[in-house]
Amino acid sequence: MTHSLPLACIFGGTGFIGRQVVRELSAKGYRLKIATRVPERAYELKTCGTVGQIVPVFCDYTANSVAQAVQGCDLVVNCVGILFERGRRNTFQKIHAELPGLIAKACYESGVKKYIHLSALGVDRAQSKYAQSKKAGEEAAQKAFPSVTILRPSIVFGAGDGFFNLFARLSLFMPVLPLIGGGHTRFQPVFVGDVADAVVKASTYPECAGHIYELGGPDIYTFRELYDLMFRHTGRPRPLISLPWGIAKIQGTLMGFLPRPLLTADQVETLKTDNVVSSGALTLRDLGIEGTALSTILPTYLSRFRPGGRFGDKKAA
């Protein structure tokens, strides 16, 4: 392998979106470092490239470790994020608000050409701690690396996602499912392949530098409509119980004590705000990407939840 090929470092490359970004960038011929706390987690990703093209590197997210990871890179992508806080190290403040600035500063100091940061849709509107920390992270990244490109996806779907797989799994054993806040919150789910494509486009087009892109798919759904679509593909309809915001918050507070909570009070707060692309925002279209419809992808990975499994009775789904 010749070293004239560009070098990229992906923080959070072992995650749901990060893995897809690794696949896309390796197909584009990048040499890749996957910065991770547990390099073993990235071993399977080595098969996405040729021998030596993809290399996991240990990173404990300290300033030194981050600086080493970005050393010599042309492109850096930050796909690190958490949904709930745990202990003193895994806080929204550290992971969402401070780390993007730390990476941006390291990129600036080591002459990285492009920095792409994954944020989330609605962080400029929602009042949750999650949203506010993501917003603070955007600002920290912009301050230290003004030409950073920020991508704000809505809920991301695709094989291995945390949203549809979770509710489909719950429908296997729960007699009823919760409809938080009455299920009126609107979402614009975006395909993981399109998000990774957006990273590739943002790394290629010079005009993306210094801009924020809001990534939503072609269709908008309420929470209730997402359940209906999921039931259609799993063939396991369940009654929905409407949980008023106050009750959902109490439930989230109690569940928040579990080691891996399904719902937290802060997530309930995030759900109060619609998660759709704002008017006037730069979008997937501005990157030359036509969003993939949810209904074309969902059956490809929810079919395993059908009664009788993937090769079971298709009429039931």
Ligand SMILES: NC(=O)c1ccc[n+]([C@@H]2O[C@H](COP(=O)([O-])OP(=O)(O)OC[C@H]3O[C@@H](n4cnc5c(N)ncnc54)[C@H](OP(=O)(O)O)[C@@H]3O)[C@@H](O)[C@H]2O)c1
């Ligand atoms: N998935 C969505 O629907 C969605 C929607 C909007 C925005 N986003 C944003 O997109 C980015 C990627 O999301 P994702 O769904 O791919 O996340 P994910 O699957 O949970 O992966 C996140 C990655 O963050 C790294 N990480 C670093 N510190 C961590 C910590 N303390 N706890 C847990 N993980 C830690 C992990 O890498 P190592 O363990 O290898 O270090 C992990 O691979 C995040 O910034 C997220 O906020 C996601």
